[in-house]
Amino acid sequence: MSLINGLDSNGVVTVNRVILRPEYTVDDLEERVAELCENVKTYHSDTGFIGGFVMINTGMVSNEGSTIGQAVESPLKGREALIVTFWRSMEDHEQSHRSETFQPLFKRVLELCENGNEEIAYQLLWQGKAYDPETAKAAREAKERYSKAA
Numbered sequence: 001m002s003l004i005n006g007l008d009s010n011g012v013v014t015v016n017r018v019i020l021r022p023e024y025t026v027d028d029l030e031e032r033v034a035e036l037c038e039n040v041k042t043y044h045s046d047t048g049f050i051g052g053f054v055m056i057n058t059g060m061v062s063n064e065g066s067t068i069g070q071a072v073e074s075p076l077k078g079r080e081a082l083i084v085t086f087w088r089s090m091e092d093h094e095q096s097h098r099s100e101t102f103q104p105l106f107k108r109v110l111e112l113c114e115n116g117n118e119e120i121a122y123q124l125l126w127q128g129k130a131y132d133p134e135t136a137k138a139a140r141e142a143k144e145r146y147s148k149a150a
Contacts, residue, residue: 003127006050007086012093013122016083019076019115026056029081029112036105040085043101048092052085090121 007013020029033054040049059077074080087093096102110117131139 003129004051004086006088007124007127009124010089011050011124012087012090013124014085014087014093014119015122016117016119017115018081018083018109018113018117020079020081020112021114024112026078026081029056029109030054032105032109032112033081033083036102036109039099039101039105040096043099044092044096047095048088049096050086050088052083054081054083056081093121 018029020026037052037054040052056078057074057076057080059073061072061074085093087096097106130136
């Protein structure tokens with residue numbers, strides 16, 4: 001079972017990195033992105049759009065997962081957001097951006113951006129969900145049993 005239903009290895013994941021201008025708030029971003037996302041769902045759910053999500057930088061830095069020092073807090077806390085969308089193909093995605101209904105809403109989001117916009121497309125290499133408790137236990141037991149045999 002896939003984590004992102006409907007996204008297979010031929011699909012495309014796009015990522016927009018937004019850094020809010022100082023005069024705008026997260027509420028401004030949420031409002032404008034909600035309008036844009038509603039438009040994409042309405043007009044492109046049957047032409048390649050699979051889903052997506054938006055997330056804001058919390059400021060927390062994983063000291064266990066970071067190798068560039070032991071930062072206490074990200075300087076972009078509350079100002080950096082990622083807009084991630086999933087598409088059947090890059091062609092479907094590009095067509096959505098050409099839509100007359102999309103462009104005015106997209107421009108409203110761009111007004112918030114201090115960093116302009118660069119939308120990078122990625123090909124999915126792997127996706128997965130956590131094991132349920134029984135499967136996780138069985139996986140650990142198998143690892144222990146078979147790693148000793150090697």
